[in-house]
Amino acid sequence: MPEQIHHYHNGLSQPCRSILLLLKATNTPHVVKPVDIFKDEHKKPEFPHPFNNVPVMVQGDFVLTESVAIARYILNSGKAADHWYPTDPKKRARVDEFLSYHHGTIRKAGVQIAMKCVLIPMGSGKPCTKEDRKQVLEDFDKALEKFEGYFLKNGSCIAGDKVSIADVFAVSEILQAAMGGTDFLAGHPKTQALVDKVKAATPYFDEVFKPFNDFVKAHVK
Structure with a gap:
């Protein structure tokens, strides 16, 4: 069984909302990692996105940026309905x-x-x-x-x-x-x-x- 997806999320971000909706709708195992952009949490050295943006997903040692790429990865690697x-x-x-x-x-x-x-x-x-x-x-x-x-x-x-x-x-x-x-x-x-x-x-x-x-x-x- 693949490791859970860690989804770095801010609720004001449209792409973040899209990814979280998809994760929930497809019952994909995930953990939400809240990111407060007003406190510059996305700019901390340990933040996994190389360009300090949200969303970013981490699954084990695999880090993926860009919401469209993340969405396709979720759907290509799971068992979501075809639609x-x-x-x-x-x-x-x-x-x-x-x-x-x-x-x-x-x-x-x-x-x-x-x-x-x-x-x-x-x-x-x-x-x-x-x-x-x-x-x-x-x-x-x-x-x-x-x-x-x-x-x-x-x-x-x-x-x-x-x-x-x-x-x-x-x-x-x-x-x-x-x-x-x-x-x-x-x-x-x-x-x-x-x-x-x-x-x-x-x-x-x-x-x-x-x-x-x-x-x-x-x-x-």
């Missing part, structure tokens, strides 16, 4: 397509909301301007329209009608827009339906998202 990372080459290609695509689009737009609306104001003491908030929310809305128009045009999920790891990554990134303090899914019923499907497919969804949701309640005005 998470389909063996059908076209469905798998669609999953891989989104995982390659999302960094500079959905993820970038959500990160901009988090930075401009919450994290930079926290660090500087200066509130986000109305202009900045309006701009990042508009950019996110455009990214969501493109995502729906391509990846959800033929099914309720990215690779058809069953939830895959691509959908988990998508929803983790999309919900980061809650830091903008608006109903960002209004007018996007396809994305709302996808969020609901991922929640239904990952029983620990609320538990995994609780630290993020608590942070939003405390800091988003």
Whole structure:
């Protein structure tokens, strides 16, 4: 039996949430290693990630960085249901397509909301301007329209009608827009339906998202 995966985790990180949801949904033996990035715990000499980022997984003497690589490793080395990372080459290609695509689009737009609306104001003491908030929310809305128009045009999920790891990554990134303090899914019923499907497919969804949701309640005005 392989050793447990040690998952170095911070609840504000979209990729960390994706990996933890996957670990729990697939019943993969794991240990969560909390990392407080506000206390620079990811910068300590003993931290296993060579570039001081989260997530990182450690299994015995095997260290793996990059959330997409971690997700594929979990699914390739376990006995997860096929829908998470389909063996059908076209469905798998669609999953891989989104995982390659999302960094500079959905993820970038959500990160901009988090930075401009919450994290930079926290660090500087200066509130986000109305202009900045309006701009990042508009950019996110455009990214969501493109995502729906391509990846959800033929099914309720990215690779058809069953939830895959691509959908988990998508929803983790999309919900980061809650830091903008608006109903960002209004007018996007396809994305709302996808969020609901991922929640239904990952029983620990609320538990995994609780630290993020608590942070939003405390800091988003």
